[in-house]
Amino acid sequence: MCVTYGRTSENVQEFCNIICKRFLQVHGVIDSYPAYTIGNETNIVFVLTIKDNITDIHQQLSKFDIDTIIKTVSSDICEDDLAITEDFRKNYEDMERLNECILNNTEDLMQQHKYLNVIRGGSNKQMKGSKRELCLVLYVHAKGFIPIDEDLFKKSYDGIHVKVREGRFTPYMNHGEEIRQGSFTPYMNHADVVLNKLKMGCKIEGHQNGTLGVFIEHPSYGMCGITCAHVAISATEMEECKSENGRLLWGKIHPSKKYIHQPFRTNDDLNQFGQIVEVIYKEGKGSETGIEIALIQIEKRHPDSGKLSTPRSDSVDSDFEFVSGKTCGPTRFNTNNRCFKVGSATGFTEGTIEMCAPNTVRTDTHKWDYDHLRITLYNQIFVRPIREDFAVPGDSGSPVFVKEEGTGDPVCIGIVEGGLTGGLVVVTPITKILEELGLSQLKAFPQNVMQELQQIKSTLNVVTTQYAELQQIKSTLNVFQAQYEALIKEIKQNNRTHTT
Structure with missing residues (x-):
């Protein structure tokens, strides 16, 4: 035929x-x-x-x-690594050429190829023994099988050659578990038990299971928490949000679906801590960054510190705190920067920022990802794990940080959105989220009083020790001075005796 x-x-x-x-x-x-x-x-x-x-x-x-x-559904093909190497990261002209190539072609590629899931930058050797070059990496559902109503990808775009990989982008929510009978007894600050005070990185449940990210002070809603929209609401509501110019306010969300629970939903609803007041889903396009977030107005168990949750109830307490509310945009950190995140599924993990922009991701066209909705996000940050997985399902919404130069204090760069076949994790930039909300920073917390007192006490101990050492030095100097004066006096007396 x-x-x-x-x-x-x-x-x-x-x-x-x-x-x-x-x-x-x-x-x-x-x-x-x-x-x-x-x-x-x-x-x-x-x-x-x-x-x-x-x-x-x-x-x-x-x-x-x-x-x-x-x-x-879960089939993966592991192929050779196409990471952008350090020498390319330091070459501004090459990276700028790659960025422009992606920006110029992403929108057309996404429109023309239904089963194209990810567009990102990479590097590889065209032939064995040849020099490594930058490349445009395209993830498709089935490599080598082109839909009959589509043409092949070009071999190169704007002088950047193409590498096709089989893979997909998966949002990192977990499907909601059955309703529990009753609730746990509050215990410490672990991510997966009921907390007396909410913590960044703790487990939550809305439409799906995920992670509570960062906190803000909203001018209309007061203290709120942020997580991914796909954790909080259903695909139907996400589609409605898209049709409402990317913003869905609390009045258009069904009352029974507004409430968010920590760590999970129970039949007595005792784990409710707040309700969704606003959802934002914007794909981006061009140089615009895509975001999909849910804003949760906190009504109970308000956070009182910047302490981050630990991942499981059998783990030790975390020493990490985020108290400054400082954020950092992609232009202010190098692509090789080390970063870390705290999430309810994997806890504390470390990675390196592979590429800040203009990476684009889109969920598969199949029902298993998120019903019939295809989540598309332009200009995301990609993070490569250092050892174990940087994030897994259940970590959607997890806050991601870099350490500030000089102080070593955490600075937030975004929240976990999902991951790619092969281990790369997709992070939505926090600066774009704040821009959409009309805010300049995240919630800042006062330093822990006991910690400050301990630091003061430690400083006083150091000063006291140094003072005692100075007193000892002063005493020794006084002895030397007395000996010196006695010696001078003796010399003068001897001189008088010789003169007479």
Whole structure:
């Protein structure tokens, strides 16, 4: 049929649509599309995405006698690393050329390729033994299988060559668990138990499970917490937010869906601590940064310190505090800066900032990610883990920090949004979030009084020790002075005796 009519013809498209609908009736199949391969445009292969643990899928598909390629929800392909190396990070001209390439082509690429999920910068060797070069990395759902109504990616854009990878962007929420009977007894400041006072990095539950990020003082709502919108509300409400010019106010959220719980929802609702008063979801585009956040007005258990939560109830207390409310934009830190985050799933983890912008991510077109909604975010920060995972599902909303030069104090750069196949973590810049809210900084907390007293006591001990040492030196000098004066007196007397 493709030979006769061509792969882009209406006849071929209609015939393939009928087959796709039949595939979607098979148990476990959640997405289907017709594709061709490079060099063979007349042979159509159907790419099927299935749920995990569907053991009889091949038996079910055998009756079709049609070429298929199967992808599962959690399938990953690990390929060679395309990290941007240190020498490129220091080369302003090369990085600027890469940034301009991404900015110039991202919007068109996203519109033209339905199964394109991520656009980012990278570097690799074109051929074995050749010099490493910057490249444009494109993540697709099924590498090598191009939808029949689309053309191939170009080999290069604006002089930057293309590398295609199979992978996806996944928001890092956890699906809500069953309603518990009653609530836990408050215990210390751990992330996954009920807290007397809310902490940054603690576990929360709205529509999904996630992490409570940072705090702000809002001029209308008072003290609020921030997390990702996909943690707080459903896909239906996210779509409504998008249709409302990117802003959904509390009056348009169903009363039963407004409340947020820490650490999770219970049948007696005792874990409620506040309600959603505003949701913002803006994709960005061009040089504009995308954000999707929920603003939670805190009604109970107001935070009284900048102390960060520990990840699990069996872990030790965290010594990390964020009291200044200071933030830092991408232009103020180097792409090799070390950063850390505290989240309810993985706790304290460290990473390096791979690239600040203009990375773009979009969730897959399949139902498993977030119903039918495709979350798209332009100009995000990418963080590469140093050792273990930087973030995992359950860490959405986690605050991410760098250490301020000179003082070593934490400075917030953003909140965790999700992750890519291969380990890179997507972080939404905090400066854009504050800009949307009309604020200049996050909530600042006074230093812990006991800690300050301890520091004063420590300083006094040092001063006292130094004073005692000075007194000892003074006493020694007095002895030397007395000996010196006695010696001078003796010399003078001897001189008089010799003279007479």
